Amino acid sequence: MCLLRPELRSGQRVSVMFVTSCAIGLGSNLGDSRGLLDLAVTSLDDHPQIEVMRVAGYYSTKPIGPPQPDYLNSAVTIATSLSPWELLVVLQSIESNSGRERQVHWGARTLDLDLLLYGCWYVNTPSLQVPHPYMADRGFVLVPLAEIAGDWWCGRKSVQDLCSVVDRSGVQLSVEVKQLKTKKNSY
Ligand code: ADP
Numbered sequence: 001m002c003l004l005r006p007e008l009r010s011g012q013r014v015s016v017m018f019v020t021s022c023a024i025g026l027g028s029n030l031g032d033s034r035g036l037l038d039l040a041v042t043s044l045d046d047h048p049q050i051e052v053m054r055v056a057g058y059y060s061t062k063p064i065g066p067p068q069p070d071y072l073n074s075a076v077t078i079a080t081s082l083s084p085w086e087l088l089v090v091l092q093s094i095e096s097n098s099g100r101e102r103q104v105h106w107g108a109r110t111l112d113l114d115l116l117l118y119g120c121w122y123v124n125t126p127s128l129q130v131p132h133p134y135m136a137d138r139g140f141v142l143v144p145l146a147e148i149a150g151d152w153w154c155g156r157k158s159v160q161d162l163c164s165v166v167d168r169s170g171v172q173l174s175v176e177v178k179q180l181k182t183k184k185n186s187y
């Protein structure tokens with residue numbers, strides 16, 4: 001790609017920043033789940049390289065894995081100049097700050113933040129796979145995501161297409177979308 005622009009004089013410096021739209025899934029079933037999801041959204045937006053664009057409603061959902069309380073799930077779309085791996089580190093540090101401990105696989109947790117979509121990138125590394133490998137099978141991921149990003153493409157299907165065929169039983173809207181204070185809402 002040629003980044004030289006004819007109107008620039010020689011020696012003039014330019015800076016170019018690539019910003020990518022991403023989708024993140026949020027979940028909590030320990031502690032003050034509603035407060036923890038609110039805090040996760042504001043923590044993301046507080047990051048200098050992340051801007052939260054849209055926040056889905058909060059849905060009460062039935063757990064998968066070992067017996068545990070119901071979850072509160074949501075999704076957000078963001079714009080970021082972080083790479084997928086840098087973004088994963090930010091998501092894991094927000095999880096840790098919420099008191100999350102990794103003990104039982106798919107066990108109860110104060111906060112789970114999953115990188116669902118990173119632009120139209122496919123990532124397949126040991127620590128990160130995008131699109132998130134299980135999102136197409138999970139109603140608790142697709143129902144909130146379809147509310148804010150139904151026309152985004154995930155492989156050959158839109159989020160709305162995936163949502164229309166997934167098992168959505170046990171996914172109930174619990175908290176309507178509200179105006180959380182974010183950079184976008186404070187313009
Ligand atoms: P789950 O979200 O499936 O319940 P965890 O939150 O415990 O599981 O994540 C386990 C591991 O999944 C993390 O250590 C992380 O490296 C990896 N991982 C791979 N792809 C992703 C992704 N797209 N988003 C978040 N974590 C991911």
Ligand code: MG
Binds near residue numbers: 112113114
């Ligand atoms: Mg996770």
